[in-house]
């Protein structure tokens with residue numbers, strides 16, 4: 001059982017525009033040509049921040065076109081938020097807040113022998129990294145730059161913490177890099 005941060009990013013390190021648009025992403029490649037089908041088959045539970053959750057709620061049509069369902073996950077999902085948010089129909093959601101270490105134990109119990117997917121955003125993945133709980137970073141790098149936006153991973157992580165274990169070209173629009181995260185260093189906010 002591992003904890004993965006699996007996401008797509010622009011070439012200049014942003015996972016969404018400043019106003020949370022992902023329109024730049026969908027033209028870059030097809031999910032089914034990426035590692036996503038085998039990745040999601042091994043996921044037992046997910047965690048995401050409230051902006052990511054809100055994006056799925058606002059973009060039900062796009063999500064359905066891309067994945068076949070407006071709520072695409074059959075697994076339980078932990079949504080990190082300090083607010084009271086509505087539950088999206090058909091979703092198995094736990095709303096949680098605070099220290100990711102305690103909540104990680106709960107998520108791990110639900111995931112069983114499968115993996116945990118930290119969907120994003122970057123700072124939430126960073127909170128798991130800071131706590132020494134992130135095992136792998138799997139990043140699909142799109143052939144596009146945004147100039148500014150929501151950061152992929154707002155932490156300073158110096159060599160040799162990240163160990164590149166695979167590189168895969170998906171198309172001319174995307175490459176996927178997979179890193180193991182060493183556990184012998186402490187994260188810091190960039």
Ligand SMILES: NC(=O)c1ccc[n+]([C@@H]2O[C@H](COP(=O)([O-])OP(=O)(O)OC[C@H]3O[C@@H](n4cnc5c(N)ncnc54)[C@H](OP(=O)(O)O)[C@@H]3O)[C@@H](O)[C@H]2O)c1
Nearest residue numbers: 008015016020049050051052055080081082097098120121
């Ligand atoms: N390119 C991709 O593949 C990809 C992947 C994932 C996400 N995205 C997009 O990237 C953007 C990410 O947005 P974001 O950077 O703002 O990140 P986010 O993690 O989705 O949301 C951040 C919010 O989550 C809540 N939160 C985070 N940690 C918490 C904690 N420990 N306890 C309680 N609440 C916590 C806080 O909001 P409140 O407390 O105010 O609720 C915080 O402002 C979204 O637009 C999303 O759709 C893109």
